[in-house]
Amino acid sequence: MKLVALTGAGISKPSGIPTFEEMGDLRQKLSRDYFESNPENFYDILLKMKEKIDMAMPNPAHIALAKYDIPIVTMNIDGLHKKALSKNVIEIHGNLEYVECKKCKKTFDFNIVKKRIYCDECESLLQPNVVLYGDMIPLYFNAVELIATTNELLVVGTSFYTSTSSDLVYIARNAGAKVTIINDRAEEKLPEYLKNIFGF
Incomplete structure (x- = not known):
């Protein structure tokens, strides 16, 4: 899985x-x-x-993704996934480093x-x-490549305001992946969801 x-x-x-x-x-x-x-x-x-x-410090949602070593495509520039010690993070909008x-x-x-x-x-x-509005997204195809090979895409805390998020979800569905959306109270719901999958 x-x-x-x-x-x-x-x-x-x-x-x-x-x-x-x-x-x-x-x-x-x-x-x-x-x-x-x-x-x-x-x-x-x-x-x-x-x-x-x-x-800012990572919250339980960031920490859960790191704990189970889940690859991440993030639209955030806050670096909190890396602070939580996630190893495989594609920051498609860059960062403030x-x-x-x-x-x-x-x-x-x-x-x-x-x-x-x-x-x-x-x-x-x-x-x-x-990456600013009006720019190309240099890591877009890295994100597509990762998402196109997954069995399940967890969409967490995304408003779908940008076409990028909608496109990536479409790519996952098109590749036959299950799409699970956890938008509210992710800090509670995501750790619980992952615990149920992994059993610890």
């Missing part, structure tokens, strides 16, 4: 990370257009998100943007390691 999890913002809500729906117009500001026209404001927003993320200068091919710890958002060598605008 091969399980794969597809996780969205709802899995991290009990860890204190608000969903996009709770953060007003944030969704519009996480776009390629907004980043290029308002880079200072954009990085202010990401720094505020990072403060919340750095304080670093920024890079595409011209110099240099990477910097994300916190450099507190001081400067331009490369100290060539003055190019530093790029976040985050």
Whole structure:
């Protein structure tokens, strides 16, 4: 029995990370257009998100997925699956670990943007390691490959606002996988569900 999890913002809500729906117009500001026209404001927003993320701890849903070593495709950029010590995690929207200068091919710890958002060598605008609205998803086909081979897809904390989540669920169903959706109270329901499957 091969399980794969597809996780969205709802899995991290009990860890204190608000969903996009709770953060007003944030969704519009996480776009390629907004980043290029308002880079200072954009990085202010990401720094505020990072403060919340750095304080957040994995909740029982993250921990259960790590405990049973379930491969994960996540739409979250909060890194909580890795904090929970999950080994196989595809972060299709990236993370807030670093920024890079595409011209110099240099990477910097994300916190450099507190001081400067331009490369100290060539003055190019530093790029976040985050997939923005309007971008291609570089790891999309890695996610498709993983999901297409599973017997059961656990969809956890996903609003289906983005077409990406709907597409991945469609791919799983098309490949004959069972799709189990646990969207509310995942921190209680997911550990229980997995315990019933694995028996411990």
